[in-house]
Amino acid sequence: MPALSALELLQRKRPPKSLGVVLLVGGEPLLRKEALAWITAQVFGPQADPQLVDTFDGSEATLEEVLDLWSTRGLFAAARVVVVREADSWIKQHRSALEKALAQPPDGSTLVLVADSEASSTRLYKLVEKVGLVVRCQGPTAARLPAWLSARAESRHGTPLEEEAAALLVERVGEDLALLDQELAKLAAACGSQGRITAEDVRRLVGSWRTQVVWELIDAALQGEAAQALDQLDQLLHSGQDVFGVLAPLAFVLRRMAAATEVFLHQLQQGGRPDLRAALTQAGEKRFVLETRAAQLRQLGRHRGRELMAWATEADAALKGYSQLPPRLVLERLLVRLSRAMRPR
Numbered sequence: 097m098p099a100l101s102a103l104e105l106l107q108r109k110r111p112p113k114s115l116g117v118v119l120l121v122g123g124e125p126l127l128r129k130e131a132l133a134w135i136t137a138q139v140f141g142p143q144a145d146p147q148l149v150d151t152f153d154g155s156e157a158t159l160e161e162v163l164d165l166w167s168t169r170g171l172f173a174a175a176r177v178v179v180v181r182e183a184d185s186w187i188k189q190h191r192s193a194l195e196k197a198l199a200q201p202p203d204g205s206t207l208v209l210v211a212d213s214e215a216s217s218t219r220l221y222k223l224v225e226k227v228g229l230v231v232r233c234q235g236p237t238a239a240r241l242p243a244w245l246s247a248r249a250e251s252r253h254g255t256p257l258e259e260e261a262a263a264l265l266v267e268r269v270g271e272d273l274a275l276l277d278q279e280l281a282k283l284a285a286a287c288g289s290q291g292r293i294t295a296e297d298v299r300r301l302v303g304s305w306r307t308q309v310v311w312e313l314i315d316a317a318l319q320g321e322a323a324q325a326l327d328q329l330d331q332l333l334h335s336g337q338d339v340f341g342v343l344a345p346l347a348f349v350l351r352r353m354a355a356a357t358e359v360f361l362h363q364l365q366q367g368g369r370p371d372l373r374a375a376l377t378q379a380g381e382k383r384f385v386l387e388t389r390a391a392q393l394r395q396l397g398r399h400r401g402r403e404l405m406a407w408a409t410e411a412d413a414a415l416k417g418y419s420q421l422p423p424r425l426v427l428e429r430l431l432v433r434l435s436r437a438m439r440p441r
Contacts, residue, residue: 099216099230102127103244111138112229116201119224120210122233123416126273128210131231132179139175139206151179154186159193167202176205183209191220198223235273238351238380241266245280249293253284260295267382268302268311270344306337313431314346318353318392322435329427339415339423346430347408353393354408355379357401399440400433407433 097113102124115138120131140148150165157180166178180186187194187209198220201207214221224230236244242262249257257265257280265283269275279302286301287293309328317325332342356372356379363370372390381389393401407430413419414426421429432438 097225097229099225099232102131102231102233103236105131105231106134111135114201114228115139115206116203117198117224117228118206118208119214119221119228119230120208120233121212121214121230123212124233124235124273126277127233127235131233132208132210135206135208136177139177149177149179151181154180154183157186159190162207163197166197166205166207168205177208178205179208179210181210182212184211184213187211187214187220191218195220195223198227201227235271238266238271238348241271241276245276248277249280249284253281253288255284255288256292257283258292258294261293261298263382264295264298265302266348268298268307268345270346270348272340272344275341275344306332306335306341310337310342310345313342314349315388315392317346317431317434318349318389318395320395320434320436320439322432322437325431325434326428329424329431333424339427342427343408343411343415343430347412349389350404350408352376352379352381353389353396353401354403354405356381356389356393357398357404361398361402395436395439396434397439400438403433 099121100112102120102122106127115135118135120128122128136149152162162178162180165176168176198207209224216222221230235241242259242265245262245265246257246259249255249262265276265279269279283293283297283301287297309332313325313328313332316328329342333339353376356375359375359378360370360372363375372393373386376386376389376393377383396404411426411430414421415423419426
């Protein structure tokens with residue numbers, strides 16, 4: 097069976113086929129967590145004890161112990177789930193032996209391999225599609241996030257989320273699904289009695305001191321005021337703010353500004369009269385921030401505007417473990433790149 101997205105999987109009440117082996121591919125943490133919980137519930141039942149799951153880290157697990165557990169029934173349960181997290185290198189190291197073992201999964205046990213990536217052209221990927229299930233754990237695109245939030249508000253909390261409220265929530269929080277889900281839960285708890293969540297509720301409740309300082313930091317950074325942005329970063333980190341809580345909304349804005357830059361330059365190449373506000377609108381920016389974002393893009397300049405997407409992606413990967421730099425230094429480097437002092441002469 098072709099791979100399913102995690103979003104498709106979570107809408108199903110029953111597994112589409114055998115769960116002898118499952119490959120979770122993709123780095124979206126919330127979807128990984130929920131897909132794994134869904135699989136566990138299918139095997140053990142909705143009230144399953146998490147301790148029934150045997151979990152290994154790919155950097156420490158041996159092939160023998162994983163396959164031995166997978167092929168052995170549990171002492172206190174009729175089924176068994178064995179999970180190998182961060183399994184990219186582990187899969188590469190044991191690919192041939194895994195392919196042989198996966199060809200005939202044992203009855204009553206589930207092996208879950210959790211990896212950032214696995215090419216659909218590999219024999220292992222195709223084998224899992226044939227005998228088990230491949231689940232792609234990738235979040236919705238930025239354009240689809242408001243719809244995802246609205247659906248989640250209804251399904252998880254039984255509280256409708258107005259369209260404008262969903263868009264504003266993404267604008268304020270960014271694209272990180274875990275952070276969005278956290279804020280949505282707070283909104284549902286606070287507003288459930290009134291029957292729905294409105295844009296005014298988002299303005300009123302998704303505006304803690306930390307959230308406000310994060311957006312002040314973003315504006316300072318994009319205006320080129322690195323010293324001010326670094327001072328605000330220091331305040332946030334000392335208050336306990338998670339680094340992803342800073343990067344997620346900053347990266348959300350940077351990606352939109354990078355898209356606007358490309359639209360602007362395309363208009364210029366076509367010989368037309370480029371309009372920065374129109375380019376920002378086409379990139380998804382809201383009307384009330386157009387003047388601010390246009391001024392910030394002028395400060396950055398075309399060259400750096402085209403680099404914003406790459407910088408945001410690089411910082412995100414670094415914070416997820418693909419760099420040895422301390423998380424704080426990753427954010428500081430990004431803020432300095434946006435400063436007036438770094439503008440090409």
